[in-house]
Amino acid sequence: MMPHLVKTGPSTQLLVDGKPFLILGGELGNSAASSTAYMQPMWPKLRAMRLNTVIAPVYWELMEPQEGKFDFTLVDDLLRDARKNQMKLVLLWFGTWKNSMSCYAPAWVKTDTKRFLRVEDDKGVMQEILTPFEPRNLEADRKAFVQLMQHLKATDNQQHTVITVQVENEIGMLPTARTYDAQANAAFKQQVPAPLLTYMQREKKNLKPEFAAVWQRQGAKTKGTWEEVFGQSLATDELFMAWHFATYTNAVAAAGKAVYPLPMYVNAALNRPGVAPGKYPSAGPLPHVMDVWLAGAPSIDILAPDFYNPDFKHWCDLYTRGDNPLFIPEHRFEDGVDAKAFFAFGNYNCLSFSPFAIEGSDTLKGVPICKAYDLIQQVTPLITKYQPLGQVRGFLLQKDSAARTFTLGDYRFTAKHEYTLGWSLGAKNATWNPGGGLIIAVAPNEFYVVGTGLVLTAEPNAKGKRAGYLSVDEGHFEGDKWVAGRRLNGDEDHQGRHVRVPGKEYHIQHVKLYTY
């Protein structure tokens, strides 16, 4: 069975070999997969880090060095080495766009600026960015992508090593909010395309508020040019570009899926709030233009954020509006990724977590995420069983958000950073290493708590009662079977007052509560 997405209750799940799969991933640095020899010593390291998936680029320039002549050696090497190491792959199509630029276009594309037309800024200066308005750009990219998908169908249709494909990479308009090439200027004067207007009217009540506000400011018109419908502003330039980026990318994805229908997503470089369009990579699948991407790119299954900004929870909340599942292809490889992985899989319908430039890490840096992945792997069957039922929660505990309260089963829980404990010496530290975890209710009184650097207290939903612990056991899963280790009591659960996982430790604890 092909890897595919299914809607299970309110959640979307990625089914791989027929089972819900959580991508415990790592994305390779951009150039790593261009050399099979360079990658050789990396594979054992990636396996030791407990990754189940490697997220790796496919480079248009190396795959089609001459027009119409394809070389799949690097793709085949990735398939072989991933299989040898029992890992899955997410492939990144570095095609027309990579971080706004077109640096991965083959030389025969780059050097033919008459045929493969470029973006121009407002002074008419040509950029090394292919314009989405030139049909020959789309044609060349689409042909190459179809070849890639055909090759995957021919070589991976049985094993399904490749489970998802990212189309392009961090599309975003720079250095102006829109391109001023001749075809773009003509399109800008046209009517807003009917499919976008139809979507806006159909989804009127569900539009993201940022987008709805721009539309409503102009009187929520149902037809007109871009500036008539959205007003004369950089925001309109961005919406216009988002539509054309989305439809271009959709055409590439749709042609690829017609050959071999893997799940496909696009990723965004998050913008810094308060910065004007054109000053950040604009018009990619960003929260404020999500609606345009949803309308323009129905063959794209997921809009995904890349995390190099603060405010993890804020951005996760924005990306999980509507039906969009959370898929994190990139997170800066920094302290706290372990806690964020627990939080993301516990709190959201998250399909993927993945630190960036994973192969470059030294052994020590990789330890926390490896420990987190080990535990998440063990509880994946529980997460994927209970999440669609609403029985999983996650929490991220940082200095500025050190406590979180939520209801689960028969109890109201408060998760706190361990430094909030009165006697904790660490509280004086300038920075608090993030703590985080997830909790799964397998029965109204029975829970698995998974995480690091956390303290959890419970009170019953029932009024006038108090909660007590019947048992707190640490342990691990062997397949479906829970294997209990120490019974945690006394100092370890503060004499029956709380559940605790100290910082730098990683536990699964099986907790049974009662009321009195």
Ligand code: DGJ
């Ligand atoms: C986000 C991009 O998607 C990656 O390919 C990489 O360039 C990182 N930024 C930064 O190194």
